[in-house]
C-alpha cells in the first residue's frame with residue numbers, strides 16, 4: 178500500500194503529522210512564499226492544503242483585499258483546516274477538491290501552489306495541468322516537493338540502510354518527483370522557471386522517525402523479506418543509540434520550483 182492511501186484511512190494520524198511537519202519545514206515554506214512574490218490583493222490556490230498552515234500564512238501576505246483558497250481531497254482534513262482557522266478578519270476558504278479535476282474556472286488565480294502533494298498523486302502531470310489551467314495568464318505556479326531517492330541516513334550498515342531507504346522511496350507513488358518537477362514545468366511551457374534546492378537536516382532520531390517513517394518502513398521491509406528481522410532491529414537500535422549519543426544524522430533535499438504561465 179502506498180503511504181498516501183494508508184494515511185487517507187488514518188486521518189487523525191495525518192492531522193498530527195501535518196502539524197508536526199509544518200514546524201520542521203517552516204524555513205522551506207517561508208522561502209516558497211517569498212518566491213511567489215505575491216502582491217496585496219492577490220488570489221491564491223494552495224492545492225493539497227492539508228490542515229491549512231500555508232493558506233493562513235498566505236492570507237497574511239495577500240491582505241484583506243486578497244483571497245486564498247485551500248483545496249484538499251480529504252473531507253476530514255478540510256474539516257480540521259476549518260477548525261484551526263478561527264481567528265482573524267480575513268480568512269482563507271477551504272474546499273474539498275480532487276487535484277486532477279479542480280472545480281475552478283480557468284484563469285482564476287494569480288498564483289497556484291502545491292506543497293508535498295504531487296509525490297502522492299496517481300497522475301501528477303494531470304494535476305499540474307489543472308494547476309496551470311486555473312492560474313491566470315502571467316500568474317505564478319509553484320511546486321514544493323521532496324525527492325525520496327535523495328534521503329541520507331548515517332548508519333554502519335550501508336547495504337541495509339540503502340535497502341530500507343529504497344523501500345521508503347518505493348512506498349511513495351512518485352518517490353522521484355523532486356528531480357522530475359523542473360522538466361514538468363518545462364514540458365508545460367512555463368516561463369522564468371526557477372529551481373531551488375533547500376536542505377533539511379535532522380539530528381534527532383525521533384524527529385526523523387516522524388518525518389521519514391523509519392520504524393514503520395523498516396518493519397515493512399522486514400515483513401516483505403527485503404531485510405531480515407534481525408537486520409531491521411539492529412538498524413533501528415543503532416539509530417536510537419546514535420541519537421542518544423548525539424551522533425544521529427539524516428538529511429534530504431526539498432525542491433521549490435516556481436514559474437510563470439505565459440501571457
Ligand SMILES: C[S@@+](CC[C@H](N)C(=O)[O-])C[C@H]1O[C@@H](n2cnc3c(N)ncnc32)[C@H](O)[C@@H]1O
Nearest residue numbers: 225226227249250251274275276292293294297
Ligand atoms: C504531505 S500532505 C501536505 C499538506 C500541505 N500542503 C502541507 O504542506 O502541510 C499532502 C496533502 O495532499 C492531499 N492530497 C493527496 N492526494 C490528493 C488529491 N488527489 N487531490 C487533492 N489533495 C490530495 C492530502 O490529503 C494531504 O493533505
